Amino acid sequence: MYNRYVASNMQSSKNNNVDYSEAFYKPILPVQKTSAEIINEARSALRTLRTQRPFTPRDERRKLFGSTSSRTPENRPPSAFSLHSSSFESVESRPVSCARLSPLDHKPKLLSSASNYEDYCVSPPVSPVDSEEIRKVSNARARLFKNVSCGNLLPDKLFLPNDCKRLYFEEHFIPRSDHEGFSQKLPVQFSIRDAGLPIVYIDHHNKTVGEEFFPQVRNIPFPAQFSRQSDQFNKQESPLSYPDYTEMTKSATKSENNLEANEMEEEEEESYWKIKVLPILHILEIENNVERLCDACTILYQTLEEGNMLGKRFKRRNLLLKMLYKLVDVTSDPLGLKLAKIILGLKVSGKNLLNVCKLVFKISRSEKNDSLIENDQILDSLLEILKTEDLQTNTEAFLYCTGAIKFISGNASLINEMVNKGAIEILLQVMRMINEINEDGIRFSSSGHLLVQLTATLRNLVDLLQSRCKFLEYGAIPELCLTLEKRMSDKDVCTNVARIFSKLSSFNDCCTALADCSRCYALFLALLNKYPTKQDLVIRIIFILGNLTAKNNQAREQFFEEQGSIDTLIALFQTYLEKVPNHKVWKDGEIKNLRHPSEAEDILIKLIRVIANLSIHPNVGSSLATNHHIVALLITVLECKSVEECEELVINAIATINNLSFYQVKNSVIQEKKLHIAELLLKMLMSSHMDGILEAIRVFGNLSQNHEICNFIIQRKVYKFMIALLDAKHQDVCFSACGVLLNLTVDKSRRSILNEEGGIKKLIDCLRDFGPTDWQLAGLICKTLWNYSENVTSNDPCFENDDSNGLLVLLMTFLDEDLALAYSFDSDLREYHKLYWETEFKPVAHKLLQRIQN
Numbered sequence: 072m073y074n075r076y077v078a079s080n081m082q083s084s085k086n087n088n089v090d091y092s093e094a095f096y097k098p099i100l101p102v103q104k105t106s107a108e109i110i111n112e113a114r115s116a117l118r119t120l121r122t123q124r125p126f127t128p129r130d131e132r133r134k135l136f137g138s139t140s141s142r143t144p145e146n147r148p149p150s151a152f153s154l155h156s157s158s159f160e161s162v163e164s165r166p167v168s169c170a171r172l173s174p175l176d177h178k179p180k181l182l183s184s185a186s187n188y189e190d191y192c193v194s195p196p197v198s199p200v201d202s203e204e205i206r207k208v209s210n211a212r213a214r215l216f217k218n219v220s221c222g223n224l225l226p227d228k229l230f231l232p233n234d235c236k237r238l239y240f241e242e243h244f245i246p247r248s249d250h251e252g253f254s255q256k257l258p259v260q261f262s263i264r265d266a267g268l269p270i271v272y273i274d275h276h277n278k279t280v281g282e283e284f285f286p287q288v289r290n291i292p293f294p295a296q297f298s299r300q301s302d303q304f305n306k307q308e309s310p311l312s313y314p315d316y317t318e319m320t321k322s323a324t325k326s327e328n329n330l331e332a333n334e335m336e337e338e339e340e341e342s343y344w345k346i347k348v349l350p351i352l353h354i355l356e357i358e359n360n361v362e363r364l365c366d367a368c369t370i371l372y373q374t375l376e377e378g379n380m381l382g383k384r385f386k387r388r389n390l391l392l393k394m395l396y397k398l399v400d401v402t403s404d405p406l407g408l409k410l411a412k413i414i415l416g417l418k419v420s421g422k423n424l425l426n427v428c429k430l431v432f433k434i435s436r437s438e439k440n441d442s443l444i445e446n447d448q449i450l451d452s453l454l455e456i457l458k459t460e461d462l463q464t465n466t467e468a469f470l471y472c473t474g475a476i477k478f479i480s481g482n483a484s485l486i487n488e489m490v491n492k493g494a495i496e497i498l499l500q501v502m503r504m505i506n507e508i509n510e511d512g513i514r515f516s517s518s519g520h521l522l523v524q525l526t527a528t529l530r531n532l533v534d535l536l537q538s539r540c541k542f543l544e545y546g547a548i549p550e551l552c553l554t555l556e557k558r559m560s561d562k563d564v565c566t567n568v569a570r571i572f573s574k575l576s577s578f579n580d581c582c583t584a585l586a587d588c589s590r591c592y593a594l595f596l597a598l599l600n601k602y603p604t605k606q607d608l609v610i611r612i613i614f615i616l617g618n619l620t621a622k623n624n625q626a627r628e629q630f631f632e633e634q635g636s637i638d639t640l641i642a643l644f645q646t647y648l649e650k651v652p653n654h655k656v657w658k659d660g661e662i663k664n665l666r667h668p669s670e671a672e673d674i675l676i677k678l679i680r681v682i683a684n685l686s687i688h689p690n691v692g693s694s695l696a697t698n699h700h701i702v703a704l705l706i707t708v709l710e711c712k713s714v715e716e717c718e719e720l721v722i723n724a725i726a727t728i729n730n731l732s733f734y735q736v737k738n739s740v741i742q743e744k745k746l747h748i749a750e751l752l753l754k755m756l757m758s759s760h761m762d763g764i765l766e767a768i769r770v771f772g773n774l775s776q777n778h779e780i781c782n783f784i785i786q787r788k789v790y791k792f793m794i795a796l797l798d799a800k801h802q803d804v805c806f807s808a809c810g811v812l813l814n815l816t817v818d819k820s821r822r823s824i825l826n827e828e829g830g831i832k833k834l835i836d837c838l839r840d841f842g843p844t845d846w847q848l849a850g851l852i853c854k855t856l857w858n859y860s861e862n863v864t865s866n867d868p869c870f871e872n873d874d875s876n877g878l879l880v881l882l883m884t885f886l887d888e889d890l891a892l893a894y895s896f897d898s899d900l901r902e903y904h905k906l907y908w909e910t911e912f913k914p915v916a917h918k919l920l921q922r923i924q925n
Contacts (some may be wrong), residue, residue, distance in 0.1 A: 133436045133478045135470075136523065139607060141562035148470060148520055154433060158426045159396040161389065337386065343378045344387060352394055361403045368409035372416065381416040388417055404434045408447045415452040424460065425468040428453075432471040435478040444479060450492065457497050462504050466517050469501070473524040480531035487535065495532060495541045498525055499550060506553050519561050522554065526567035533574045539581055548575070548584050555594050562605060565598055569611040576618035586619050586626040592633045599639050603646060606670050613643075613677040620684035627688040641700045644678055647671045648704060651712070668717050675708070676719050683727040689734075696731040702740040709751040714763040725755065725766040732773040745774050749783050756792055761801065768796070768807040775814040781821065790815060790824050797833035805837050806848045809855055816858035825859050831870065835878050842885055842912075843894045846904065849885065850911035853919050860922055875923060882920040886913065 134150040136142050351374060354367045375381050385391070395410050407430055414427045431449060434440050444450065456465075456472050476494070479485050502525055505518045529547075532538045542548065551568050558564040575581035585591055595612050602608050619626045630636055650671035668676060682701060686692035695701055708724040728748060732741045741748065748770070755767040771789070774780040784790050796808040812830070816822045825831055834852050842849035856878070860870070870878065885891050892905055 135474050156396045156399045159423050161393050347374050365405050365409050372413050383418045404440050407434050408443055428468045428471040432475040435475040441482045454497050457501055470521045477524050477528040480528045490538050499545050523563045530570045552588050552591055566608045572615045573611045576615045582618050586623050592630045596639055610674045617680040627685050631691045644704045647674045672717050672720050679723040679727050683730050686730040693734045693736045696734040697738045699740050714758055714760045722763050722766055729770045765804050772810040775811050791828055794828040794830045797837050802841050802845055809851050813855045822859050831874050846907035846912040853915040857919050882916050
C-alpha cells in the first residue's frame with residue numbers, strides 16, 4: 072500500500088546533508104519495526120473481517136428432535152406418547168442388561184442318580200470378566216453376595232423351623248444325599264470373589280427371644296476341577312478362609328445385636344408410618360380436588376424426608392409406590408410433577424425409572440410449566456439421575472431425562488440455576504461415558520439419541536459467562552472434539568457441537584483454547600468435505616474457522632498446512648456461488664435492496680472472511696495471491712453482485728482483494744488482473760455506500776504503486792474523486808484518499824493534479840482538522856505536500872500566499888511538543904499519540920517547514 076512509500080530520507084534530517092529534492096516514494100530499508108509502524112500497518116495494510124454469528128431459529132414446539140433433524144420419525148424415539156398408571160410396575164424388575172452372555176463350552180447334565188461323590192457337586196459358573204457383571208444382580212442377591220464373600224456365615228435374619236432353608240443365589244440346586252440327612256435342595260451361587268471358596272451351609276436353630284443360637288456348619292467340598300482355585304485363594308491369605316469356633320460365636324453375637332437394633336428401627340418406622348404417613352395416604356386415596364392432592368403430595372414428600380423414608384430402604388416402599396402410580400392417571404401437570412418428585416426420591420429403577428422420566432419430559436414440553444418445574448425443584452432430581460444411575464442399563468431413561476433438562480435450559484431465567492447446580496459438570500461426565508462406548512457396540516446407536524439432547528443442552532448453557540469458565544475448567548473443548556470425531560456420521564450431533572463451538576469461539580479465551588486443540592482443523596475440514604451441502608452445518612464450521620484465524624497467526628498457518636484445506640474452501644466457494652440468487656431483474660426494473668442475505672450469500676460472506684484472515688499470514692497471503700481460483704472467484708463476486716444487493720458480501724470480497732494486493736510477489740494474480748479489478752472498483756466509487764467506497768480506495772492505494780494503475784486513475788479522472796473525499800468527515804476515508812494522492816505525486820508529471828479541485832487547500836484543511844488527534848494522517852498529508860513542493864523556488868512558488876501562510880502557522884504550532892500533545896487522552900493512548908508524533912509527523916513536518924521558509 073502507500074504506507075510502504077515512506078520518507079526514506081527522514082532519518083537524514085538529523086544531519087546537515089539533506090536532499091530536499093527527493094520525493095517520498097522510495098521503499099523503506101529493512102530496519103526493525105517500531106511500535107508505531109506495527110500499529111500503522113494494522114490500520115492501513117492487512118485487516119481481519121468481522122461478521123455476525125449464524126442465527127439459530129427456535130423451534131416452535133419442544134420436541135426431542137427439532138424440525139431440522141436428519142433423523143426420520145421411524146428411526147428416533149417418540150416425543151409424544153401415552154402414560155398411565157398401568158405403565159408402571161408394582162414390583163420393580165431388574166434392569167435389562169444389554170450384555171449378551173457367551174455360550175457354555177459344554178452341555179450341562181441332569182443328574183438322575185448319584186454314582187459317586189462328585190455327582191452331588193454342582194460345578195460353579197465361570198467367574199465374570201469384570202466387576203460390571205456383578206453390579207447387574209438384584210439388591211437381595213448383592214447383599215447375600217457380600218455376606219458370603221466377606222466371611223459372614225450368618226444370614227441377615229433367622230429362619231423359622233418350617234421355613235425352607237434356601238439361599239437365593241442362582242437357579243442351580245444341589246440335591247442332598249439321604250445319608251447326609253438332607254431332605255431339601257440347596258441353591259448355590261458363585262461370584263468373582265468366592266469362586267475359590269468351599270460352599271458353606273449354615274443351619275440356624277430357631278430360638279426364643281434372648282436365647283443363644285449356634286450355627287452348624289457343614290462343608291461341601293468343591294469338585295476336583297475347582298480345587299486349584301481354592302488353593303490359590305488360600306495362598307493369598309484371604310480373610311475368607313475357614314473361621315474357627317470362637318470367630319463363629321462372635322459373629323453370631325454381633326448378628327444378634329444387629330437384629331435387635333433392626334427390630335427397634337422397624338418398630339420406630341412402623342410407628343412413624345402409622346402416625347405420620349398413613350393419614351396423608353388416606354387423603355390421597357379419597358381426595359378429588361387436584362389442588363388438595365398437590366398439597367398432600369408436598370406434605371408427603373416432606374414427611375418422608377423427615378422420617379428418612381426416601382430411597383430404597385423403606386419397608387413399605389412398594390405399597391406407597393402403588394398408590395402414587397394410581398394418581399398418574401389424574402391429568403394434571405402440577406400433580407404429575409409432585410408425584411414424579413416423590414417417585415424419584417424413592418429411587419425407582421428399571422421400567423419405573425424410565426416411565427417417571429417420561430412423565431417429567433411430557434410435562435416439561437409445555438413452557439407454561441417452567442415455573443412449576445422451578446418451584447418444585449424437579450431439576451435436582453433429574454440431575455441426580457444422570458449423576459448416580461447407570462448409563463448402560465438406563466439409556467432410554469437418560470434420554471428423556473436429558474430431554475427434559477434441555478427444555479428447561481431453553482428458559483433463560485432458569486439457566487443460572489442449572490449452572491449453579493452443577494449441570495455442566497454432570498452433562499460433561501455423561502458425555503465422557505458416551506465417548507467411551509465402542510463404535511461397533513449395540514449401545515452406540517441408542518446413545519447417539521441421548522447425545523443429541525446432551526449437546527443441545529450444552530448449547531443453551533454456553534451463553535453464560537460462568538458456563539464458559541466451567542467449559543474451560545472441565546476440559547469440555549477436547550471432549551467435544553472427541554465427540555465430533557466419533558460421531559462424524561451423526562449430522563444432528565455434529566450440528567449441535569458446531570453450534571457450541573460457534574458460540575465459544577466468539578470469545579477470546581475459548582477461541583484460544585479451541586485453537587490449541589490441534590486436531591480441530593482436520594475435524595472441521597472432514598465435516599466440510601462430508602456434508603458440503605448441509606448449509607446449517609457448513610455455515611457454522613466456516614464461522615468457527617473465521618474466528619480461529621482472526622487473531623491467531625499460528626491458527627492461520629496450521630489450517631493452511633492441513634492437507635486439502637484451500638481446495639476445500641475453493642470447492643465450497645464454487646458450490647455456493649452457483650446458488651446465489653440473482654436479484655437484478657424485478658418487475659419495476661430496479662434492484663431490490665435485501666435487508667438480509669440469502670443462506671448461500673451468508674455462507675460466502677463467512678467463507679471470504681476466512682480467506683481474508685488467512686491472508687494476513689505472510690506465507691499464506693503470498694500463496695493465496697498467486698492462486699488463480701481464489702482470485703477468480705473473488706472477481707466473480709464483484710462482477711455479479713452490487714453493494715446494493717448484498718452489502719457485506721461485496722465489501723468482504725473487496726477487503727480480501729485488498730489484503731492479497733498487499734503482496735508484491737512474482738506470479739501474483741492480483742497484479743495480473745489489476746486493470747480489470749480497477750474497472751470493477753470504479754463502480755463502487757460511484758455508489759453512495761461509504762464503507763464500500765473506503766474499501767475500494769484501500770485497494771487503489773495498493774494498486775497505485777503500479778504505473779499502469781496510476782495512468783488509469785489519471786485517465787479515468789479517479790484522482791478528482793480522491794480529492795473530493797478529502798472533505799469527508801471520516802478520518803479513515805481521508806487517510807486512504809491521501810495515500811492514493813501520495814502515490815500519484817511520486818511522478819513529477821502528475822503533481823499538478825493537486826492544483827485541481829482545490830486539492831492543496833483541502834490537504835491543509837485536513838491537517839488542521841485531524842492533525843491534533845491523528846498524527847499518522849498528519850504525517851501522510853505532509854509527505855504528499857513534500858512531493859508536491861519539490862523544486863520550489865522563490866520565483867515560482869507552488870503554494871499560494873494564503874495556503875503558504877496557513878501551512879506555516881500549522882507546522883510551527885504542531886511542531887511545538889507542548890501544544891501538539893496537549894490533546895486529552897488516557898494514559899495508554901497518550902504514549903501511542905506521542906510515538907506517532909515523534910516518528911510519523913515531526914521529521915517530515917520539520918523538513919517541509921524548512922523548505923517553505925527557504
